[in-house]
Amino acid sequence: MFWLNLAWKSAWSRKYSLSLVAVSVCLSVIILLGVQQVRTDAKHSFSNALSGVDLVVGPRGSQTDLLLYSVFQLGTPTQNMSYTDLQRITQLPAVAWTIPIQLGDSFDGFPVMGTSIEFFKHYKSSGKNLSFQVGHAFEDPQVNPSALTQVVIGSEVAISKKLKLNDAFALTHGYKAIEETVHADHPFKLVGILKPTGTPLDRSVLISLEAFEALHVGWGMGLRPSAFDVKPNLQKDLPEIKELKPSELTAVWVGLHSRTAVFSARKAIESLRLNSTSVPLMAVLPGVALDELWQIVRVVENALIVIGALVAVCSLLGVVSVLLVGLSARRKELAIYRSLGARPASIFMTVAWETFLVCGLAIAAGVMGAQLLIFVFQDYLLQSFGIQTQNGWPGIDAWYSIGLLLCCALLASTLPAWRAYRMSLSDGLNPPN
Amino acid sequence: MTVAALELQNIEFSWPQQAKPLFAIAELTLQQGETLFIGGPSGCGKTSLLSLITGIQVAQHGTCRVLGTTMNQLSPSDRDRFRGEHLGLIFQQFNLLPFLTVQENIELPSKLFDRRLKKSTQLFGSVQAHVDRLCDALHLEPALRHRRANLLSVGEQQRVAAARALLGCPSLIVADEPTSALDEDNKIDFLNLLLSTASAQKTSVITVSHDMRIASNFDRVFLMPGQESQNVLA
Numbered sequence: 137m138f139w140l141n142l143a144w145k146s147a148w149s150r151k152y153s154l155s156l157v158a159v160s161v162c163l164s165v166i167i168l169l170g171v172q173q174v175r176t177d178a179k180h181s182f183s184n185a186l187s188g189v190d191l192v193v194g195p196r197g198s199q200t201d202l203l204l205y206s207v208f209q210l211g212t213p214t215q216n217m218s219y220t221d222l223q224r225i226t227q228l229p230a231v232a233w234t235i236p237i238q239l240g241d242s243f244d245g246f247p248v249m250g251t252s253i254e255f256f257k258h259y260k261s262s263g264k265n266l267s268f269q270v271g272h273a274f275e276d277p278q279v280n281p282s283a284l285t286q287v288v289i290g291s292e293v294a295i296s297k298k299l300k301l302n303d304a305f306a307l308t309h310g311y312k313a314i315e316e317t318v319h320a321d322h323p324f325k326l327v328g329i330l331k332p333t334g335t336p337l338d339r340s341v342l343i344s345l346e347a348f349e350a351l352h353v354g355w356g357m358g359l360r361p362s363a364f365d366v367k368p369n370l371q372k373d374l375p376e377i378k379e380l381k382p383s384e385l386t387a388v389w390v391g392l393h394s395r396t397a398v399f400s401a402r403k404a405i406e407s408l409r410l411n412s413t414s415v416p417l418m419a420v421l422p423g424v425a426l427d428e429l430w431q432i433v434r435v436v437e438n439a440l441i442v443i444g445a446l447v448a449v450c451s452l453l454g455v456v457s458v459l460l461v462g463l464s465a466r467r468k469e470l471a472i473y474r475s476l477g478a479r480p481a482s483i484f485m486t487v488a489w490e491t492f493l494v495c496g497l498a499i500a501a502g503v504m505g506a507q508l509l510i511f512v513f514q515d516y517l518l519q520s521f522g523i524q525t526q527n528g529w530p531g532i533d534a535w536y537s538i539g540l541l542l543c544c545a546l547l548a549s550t551l552p553a554w555r556a557y558r559m560s561l562s563d564g565l566n567p568p569n
Numbered sequence: 570m571t572v573a574a575l576e577l578q579n580i581e582f583s584w585p586q587q588a589k590p591l592f593a594i595a596e597l598t599l600q601q602g603e604t605l606f607i608g609g610p611s612g613c614g615k616t617s618l619l620s621l622i623t624g625i626q627v628a629q630h631g632t633c634r635v636l637g638t639t640m641n642q643l644s645p646s647d648r649d650r651f652r653g654e655h656l657g658l659i660f661q662q663f664n665l666l667p668f669l670t671v672q673e674n675i676e677l678p679s680k681l682f683d684r685r686l687k688k689s690t691q692l693f694g695s696v697q698a699h700v701d702r703l704c705d706a707l708h709l710e711p712a713l714r715h716r717r718a719n720l721l722s723v724g725e726q727q728r729v730a731a732a733r734a735l736l737g738c739p740s741l742i743v744a745d746e747p748t749s750a751l752d753e754d755n756k757i758d759f760l761n762l763l764l765s766t767a768s769a770q771k772t773s774v775i776t777v778s779h780d781m782r783i784a785s786n787f788d789r790v791f792l793m794p795g796q797e798s799q800n801v802l803a
Binding site: 138142145146148149468469471472474475476477478479480481564565566 | 623645652658680
């Protein structure tokens, strides 16, 4: 114990050179653990977003593309599906419920999602039904026509735009707000703010399909009607509520009575007979599509982890080299230990302990640093990438990395220790000056 | 009958892969409580002789008995332990751990070996009492004790080294050119303080030096063989 204490004091006297290499170890640990944690959290939050949905239906194409644009609002669809297919899917015997999804508009960068009141009944995140911070869901416009102006927003939107209940705002056609594309003639009234879910829904603006349709009456080529005509009051020209049905949808989320029927339901949906308006459909199992997505991302992921691991090894080698260089200046110190009766083995232990102490402290600081950084960038990760990060103890992957790093540190610490051992044997009490 | 502090018989020492021995000593004995000066020019093997006495090396031939213990018969780690428990060492310079205070440096032997701790406690009541006693005897002011060792002058550092060597009442002090880094006035002062403090504890002292002027302060003088090989009584 006394030797360990002495090693600590000796290391402390060289704290400036040692702290520099310790910082490099710490940074490499932050990279390694940060990548790992963000990866785990990304997978977690992506699968949370679809925990209650059995099938995602859209026009035939790439599975991952459909999932990315219809659930995570990343990328844009190239083709829509026919609205009439929604009824045909809903009528399939295996299907319990359907949620239509209509995308394309935005509100100051936040995506607008046209859907039905079914959404609030059936959508689950992390296995839990949706609940409201304040207010309620929008109503069915077929029942209450004033619901055409009702809007519900996710928690992030509310915080970022500082919106409260009954605030009014206009949506934007497409994703860029310029004067000619703002739906200024159709302002919405905020009726509900959802609780945080840790899914892309937190950044979404929800309106009814009918409202989505009403917004676009008279629009053409992505511009509002007044761009073509100077009719002052377009509200009068709105068709009857019953006729306010979209002709196309972006996607449909499907829930089944029983999950075991998922493959037969998929077959039934994909083999729906084509009619004059419909396009060939595809039904995607979210879990399978996510796996496909992770396989694409895995290369980048692994590259980042390999880089992180290499940086960690390099910085551990940095510690070793600094300590090795320092040893020649410490020959006198080692000779004093010998003169006081220290065995060469004690000298080995002292130097090994010192190296391990430096690396261990740096690794511990890196673990905490990674947590701190993730905590600081929590909002940014959620807003920009839809990744809900978790703070707290590192996950099992991270513990493996930490354990591996500590093993490397232990291995690295034997190098300067062995050198010190050899030196103290050959120098005895008389190191060269 | 008390055992001799040092008994060398028919010692021959050579470095590995060297045919010719560095030195050979037929006989050298030092009684407990006596002081011995070992003289000779640089390179004659004085320091190697000290490494035999302190158990860092062993002689190829002959017996080296320190305080009645035959060093050749101990294992390397037992020799290290023996050195820590029974010997006090002083070098020419840089004796102290620079990152410890004077007090911590002096205490080191008692922290490392229980035997040294118990001896100090038995004879002086506590380690601290012994440290105080040694510091007074070696003219180390109380204000110095909490200063970092590397902030001291060379003369002060040597006296702190002497205090550390004497803590825990080892039976034998081995000093390698302890006065070479000191100026003329300090040399004699330091030597007097070291020898008087050691004799107060009945500790034997062996000093090697090329500086024959200090030889007269010792009970016995031994010149390294190879030159005018003789064992002179001062």
